[in-house]
Amino acid sequence: MSEQPMNINYRLISINTEEFDAKELEKDNGTLDLNFDFQFGVNNDKRFVKTISKFKFLLDKEEMVTLAVSCEFEFEASGWNFFIKGDQLILPKGLLEMLANFTMSTARGVLHAKTEGTKMNKLIIPMINGEFIKQDLAIPLNAQVN
Numbered sequence: 383m384s385e386q387p388m389n390i391n392y393r394l395i396s397i398n399t400e401e402f403d404a405k406e407l408e409k410d411n412g413t414l415d416l417n418f419d420f421q422f423g424v425n426n427d428k429r430f431v432k433t434i435s436k437f438k439f440l441l442d443k444e445e446m447v448t449l450a451v452s453c454e455f456e457f458e459a460s461g462w463n464f465f466i467k468g469d470q471l472i473l474p475k476g477l478l479e480m481l482a483n484f485t486m487s488t489a490r491g492v493l494h495a496k497t498e499g500t501k502m503n504k505l506i507i508p509m510i511n512g513e514f515i516k517q518d519l520a521i522p523l524n525a526q527v528n
Contacts, residue, residue, distance in 0.1 A: 393455065394484075399449075401436070404502055416508070418437055420482060431481060435450070473519040
């Protein structure tokens, strides 16, 4: 017997620019690299997931722009409880991809707004589309922090 799909209600509760640093470099041409990092955080008591996307643009290995943007999403209790399996919270890969895509799109807007009117406004964050997420995220509910 297959499990019926369930609507999981959640809402965006905050967007934060965690870090923004831009350096005008002397040169205009060279090899442009983009380093990317993505993190998830969970608060079980408040039923929210925090996503953080960080991008670092380098021109000839010299840091040019660093941007980190976070989004927090709050879930309804019934939806959150659906993710609890035994002593773990299991966030499905598809949900993680949606939250990651939203956060990366938000970062694109922040990058545009922060660099508007400068030559750095030509920088773009490519479409990554959550393909870096390979599996569900399992978090122990009773994890102890020492």
